[in-house]
Amino acid sequence: MIRVTFLGTAAARPTVGRNVSALMIQRAGESMLFDCGEGTQRQMMRYGTGFAVDDIFFSHLHADHFLGVTGLLRTMGLQGREEPFRLWAPEGGTRILHDAVHLGLERVTFPVEITELQPGQRLERDGYDIVAYRTQHGHRSLGYALIEAERLGRFDPERARLFGVPEGPLFGRLHRGESVEVDGRTISASDLVGPPRAGRRVVYTGDTRPCRETSGIARGADLLIHDATFAHDEAARAKDTQHSTAHEAAELAKHAGVQQLALTHISARYADDARSLEREARAVFRSTVVAYDGLTLEVPFRDAS
Numbered sequence: 001m002i003r004v005t006f007l008g009t010a011a012a013r014p015t016v017g018r019n020v021s022a023l024m025i026q027r028a029g030e031s032m033l034f035d036c037g038e039g040t041q042r043q044m045m046r047y048g049t050g051f052a053v054d055d056i057f058f059s060h061l062h063a064d065h066f067l068g069v070t071g072l073l074r075t076m077g078l079q080g081r082e083e084p085f086r087l088w089a090p091e092g093g094t095r096i097l098h099d100a101v102h103l104g105l106e107r108v109t110f111p112v113e114i115t116e117l118q119p120g121q122r123l124e125r126d127g128y129d130i131v132a133y134r135t136q137h138g139h140r141s142l143g144y145a146l147i148e149a150e151r152l153g154r155f156d157p158e159r160a161r162l163f164g165v166p167e168g169p170l171f172g173r174l175h176r177g178e179s180v181e182v183d184g185r186t187i188s189a190s191d192l193v194g195p196p197r198a199g200r201r202v203v204y205t206g207d208t209r210p211c212r213e214t215s216g217i218a219r220g221a222d223l224l225i226h227d228a229t230f231a232h233d234e235a236a237r238a239k240d241t242q243h244s245t246a247h248e249a250a251e252l253a254k255h256a257g258v259q260q261l262a263l264t265h266i267s268a269r270y271a272d273d274a275r276s277l278e279r280e281a282r283a284v285f286r287s288t289v290v291a292y293d294g295l296t297l298e299v300p301f302r303d304a305s
Contacts, residue, residue: 002146002222004024004262004298005047005295006023006264006291007024007044007049008043008293009265009266011243011266017293018271018293021037021264022036022043024049028127030125032056034059035059035066037064037067040069040072041072044072046294054084059142059206059207060141060207061096061140062207065207069097073085073101073108074106077110081110082110084110084111085110085111086112089115091118092116093114094114094116101114119142128147130144134211137207143204144203150197152197155174155192159191159192165180174187197301201220201221202221203221203258206227207242209238210251218252218256220256222299223259223299224262226252227244228244228290229243229265231246231247232246232247246281246290247283250281251285261287261289263277263288
């Protein structure tokens, strides 16, 4: 299961009910943060995500997206962390993050690696990739896509038995696409294994205007997490500040054919009641939710049943 926890969903500044930007994605025992606004460590405690994190991916270096890293790393040090920690940022982010990491008199007690990413750069992980792509919120902003590898097709054990294949290691070899020999006969995997099945795709835009790059990388995504700072009556302001409206995000989600849209980075003017944003988006794309702090979305395989 991929689990997405919204730790901060406010735009620019915290409100009583929303903290500034931070998102946790957990997959197969791994946890990674996307953005880390001020107070993120409190949100991690509040919503029970734990601190077993090795990566933070920053969409851009505006203060509401990175100020939480200083306190989070200090807390990890006090907890006795020794393992290296990785920070990933757009071009030009090294100096800003270096200053944030080393702010104050205390030294961080474990290695912190800072790496700048280019649009299109792909980080290969175990069973999935993290792909950085260009967004439209200043010339260095990035969005990120978690893209799983294709999975093996479904193996038909009953059919395998009809072919005389004994249960055990031969089942596994066939499932991996290998042909096997049974009583002098060659059994082909193609007779017993269906076509490869798609992995899951989760896309996080960070702050952005709707753009072709997001639409492309989010094509058919299981979950798109998109900036929706304003309602559509503030479309001109959204354009001026390089943000999106709920309506615009929904149009992009519909065009990209995603399964679900989650709206985040909500302006303080909607802090007490974001239902207008949800209504606006759902009029265009029904499968929309306005995220709130503590919301957890689980992303199953589409053929999980």
